Amino acid sequence: MADGTYIHFVWAAYGVTGIILAAIVLMSILKHRSLKKENPE
Amino acid sequence: MSLFADTFRRDIRLGLRRKGQILMAPVFFMMVSVLFPLAMGPDPVVLKLAGPGLLAVAALLAALLPLDTLFRDDDADGTIDLLLLSPAPLSLYVAGKTAAYWVLTSLPLLAVAPLMMIVLDMPLRMAGITLCALFPVTFLLNLAGQTGAALALGTRTGSILLALLLIPFYIPILIFGASAIDLARNGLDAGMPLFLLWALLAVALPAAPLATAAILKGLNE
Amino acid sequence: MSNALFALANPARFRKVGMPLLWVSSAASAALFAWGLWLALLASPADYLQQEAVRIMYIHVPAAWMALGTYSSLAFAALSFLIWRHTLAGLYIRAMAPVGAAFTAICLITGSIWGQPTWGTWWVWDARLTSVLVLFFLYAGIIALADAFENRERGLKAAAWLSLIGMVNLPVIKFSVDWWNTLHQPPSVSSFARMVEPAVDKSMLTPLLAMAGAYLFLFIALAVLRLESEIMSRRIESARMRRNHG
Incomplete structure (x- = not known):
């Protein structure tokens, strides 16, 4: 990496993206799980 | 055609009976226009900058206010169900409703608009061009609004939901309306946004009632 | 094509096609994220x-590409739900509007x-x-509308209509906002815009496509x-309805 100017902004942007994606993945999995429990084949 | 005229006449009659509801939109419009100078100070420079946009925003908020009641009574007493069963085109009923709604809520608003121009320190010779912009603006707001009202018919959180639904559709109307008044206020040619407003109106005037009728039909199947 | 889509609405069949697809694309996504992040954060040069x-x-x-692409897919699903009455397409709108909103956010x-x-x-x-x-x-409106009705089907239909009208309205919004921006644009922004939109170098293209x-x-x-x-x-839901009414 270069001298690291603006690197904080990069961490913030990647962090927020990670949180949003993790949240939607987690919510989708949890919803799927609970519905599956309620709805045995 | 008689369905249009019947609906129009009936809604005007019903509306005139409920004075409070007709007055709501123009009173709200005036309130916003008067409160703003009180909040920002009476500096003519500020008013010159903010006045035109403020007029457009006030018209937008006033149009949104009584919107969730547009189809509610007709839905509750079964009028819409009855019309769906009859062979008459539902779009004419929708058009009649919108026209009546415009006369009841937007016409008084246009009538007090010159008064609000004085309050916002705008020269009265601009009244013509301002009304030329506010007329298509209010009509377009109503056409978009009726479509939204049909979509949200039967929900409990009517007003808030409608505001959320309609923001994206109101934005182009707001941009062109405010720009037209603003350009005229600064002595520039407002032809472009005015043309766009009237062109949008020419498209929306037939398209919106047809879409609204299709939505009412589709949702009540 | 439409028959194949219709057949997918059968849950058992959907699972048969869906489960392998789920695993393959999860694995591909994880691998591409690992490679793309390595390229984007470590293996690519900082800009001058x-x-x-x-x-x-x-x-x-x-993310901007996904935001737009997801919206187009919603509008397409809305069309096939309202015209050909594919139930799966209606459910797709409800399922994917939050994902589109997440990419937009x-x-x-x-x-x-x-x-x-x-x-x-x-x-x-x-x-x-x-x-x-x-x-x-627009996404927020679709999500709110799909959930606002007691009758589920009605919510699906309303959300589909809104997606469709929104798609028609999108060019109008785009045009009005562009026009508004040129009317009010402060001169400094355009030079900054050029700075943000440099001719994309090859060393940037690979991480970009990997992340996409x-x-x-x-x-x-x-x-x-x-x-x-x-x-x-x-x-x-329908099992509950049957129990209550039957």
Whole structure:
């Protein structure tokens, strides 16, 4: 990496993206799980 | 055609009976226009900058206010169900409703608009061009609004939901309306946004009632 | 084509096609994320003007692509739901509108974080930013409308109609915002815009495409998972209705 100017902004942007994606993945999995429990084949 | 005229006449009659509801939109419009100078100070420079946009925003908020009641009574007493069963085109009923709604809520608003121009320190010779912009603006707001009202018919959180639904559709109307008044206020040619407003109106005037009728039909199947 | 789609609405068949698809695209997405992140954060050079901040582009620009692409897919699903009455298409809108909103939010937030070092401010009323903000409102409206009715089917139909009208309205919004922006644009922004939109170098293109692929496969995996959830919750609902009324 270069001298690291603006690197904080990069961490913030990647962090927020990670949180949003993790949240939607987690919510989708949890919803799927609970519905599956309620709805045995 | 008689369905249009019947609906129009009936809604005007019903509306005139409920004075409070007709007055709501123009009173709200005036309130916003008067409160703003009180909040920002009476500096003519500020008013010159903010006045035109403020007029457009006030018209937008006033149009949104009584919107969730547009189809509610007709839905509750079964009028819409009855019309769906009859062979008459539902779009004419929708058009009649919108026209009546415009006369009841937007016409008084246009009538007090010159008064609000004085309050916002705008020269009265601009009244013509301002009304030329506010007329298509209010009509377009109503056409978009009726479509939204049909979509949200039967929900409990009517007003808030409608505001959320309609923001994206109101934005182009707001941009062109405010720009037209603003350009005229600064002595520039407002032809472009005015043309766009009237062109949008020419498209929306037939398209919106047809879409609204299709939505009412589709949702009540 | 339409028959094949219709057959997929059968939950058992959907699972048969969906489960392998879910695993394959999850794995592809994870691999592409690993490769893309390595490229974007470590193996690519910092920009001459923007220094490290250019790395935000690799998550920001693909998010904008996904935001628009998801919306187009919603409109297409709305069309096939309203005209050909594919139940699966109606459920797709309910399932994927939140995912589209998430990508739009990522695009807005990373754009805002990118704006601070390059433009010197968190938010600029730039035409593109404003259009994406309006897109976010459209997503929010669809999500709210789909959930606002007691009758599920009615919510699906209303959301489909809104997606469709929104698609028609999108060019109008885009045009109006562009026009508005040229009317009010302060001169400094255009030079900054050029700074943010440099001719994309090859060393930047690979991480960009890798991240775009990672997003796309994540989107597919989420589509399968969330669609199946919608199918299951619909079945539970109709079973409950039968119990109550039958």
